[in-house]
Amino acid sequence: MINLLDFDQPKLLAYFQEIGEKPFRAKQLLRWIHQFGESDFANMSDLAKSLREKLSANAVIEPPRLISEQRSADGTHKWLLDVGVGNGVETVFIPESERGTLCVSTQVGCALECSFCSTARQGFNRNLTVAEIIGQLWWANRALGKAPKANVSSATWC
Numbered sequence: 001m002i003n004l005l006d007f008d009q010p011k012l013l014a015y016f017q018e019i020g021e022k023p024f025r026a027k028q029l030l031r032w033i034h035q036f037g038e039s040d041f042a043n044m045s046d047l048a049k050s051l052r053e054k055l056s057a058n059a060v061i062e063p064p065r066l067i068s069e070q071r072s073a074d075g076t077h078k079w080l081l082d083v084g085v086g087n088g089v090e091t092v093f094i095p096e097s098e099r100g101t102l103c104v105s106t107q108v109g110c111a112l113e114c115s116f117c118s119t120a121r122q123g124f125n126r127n128l129t130v131a132e133i134i135g136q137l138w139w140a141n142r143a144l145g146k147a148p149k150a151n152v153s154s155a156t157w158c
Contacts, residue, residue, distance in 0.1 A: 002059045005131035063135025079139050083108055083132050091136040104136045
C-alpha cells in the first residue's frame with residue numbers, strides 16, 4: 001500500500017495520472033488530507049465513489065502510531081510516535097503567552113543530544129519520511145483541538 005502522506009502535490013498529480021484520474025482529483029484529495037485532516041477515503045464525499053474504492057484498495061493515509069502522550073502542568077504536550085523497527089520520535093508543543101512552538105522531529109534520533117528530548121538520547125539512526133514528519137503535525141493538531149476548518153483562512157495551525 002502506498003502512503004499518500006508521503007506525496008507532495010507534483011507526486012500526487014503524477015500518481016493520479018498513473019492510475020488514470022484527472023489532475024483536479026489530486027487537488028481534491030490534498031484538500032481532504034491537509035485541510036480537513038481526513039484519512040478515511042469513504043468520508044471524502046466529493047471524490048467519485050469509484051476513485052474512493054480504487055484508493056482504498058491501493059493506498060492509505062497513515063501517520064505514525066501514537067506510543068504515548070504526556071502533558072505537564074505548564075501546558076507542554078509531548079507525543080512519542082512509532083516510526084518502526086523499535087524506533088520512536090518525540091513531538092513537543094510548548095505553549096507561550098502570545099504563541100506556541102511545535103518541535104517536530106525530522107530524524108530518528110538526533111546528534112544534538114538535548115537533555116530534555118527522548119529523540120536525542122537515541123543517537124542518529126535515519127531521516128524520517130515525509131509521512132512521518134507530516135504525521136507529527138496531524139497528531140498535534142488533533143490533540144490540541146486545532147484541526148483545520150473548511151475555510152483555510154480561519155484555520156488555526158500549531
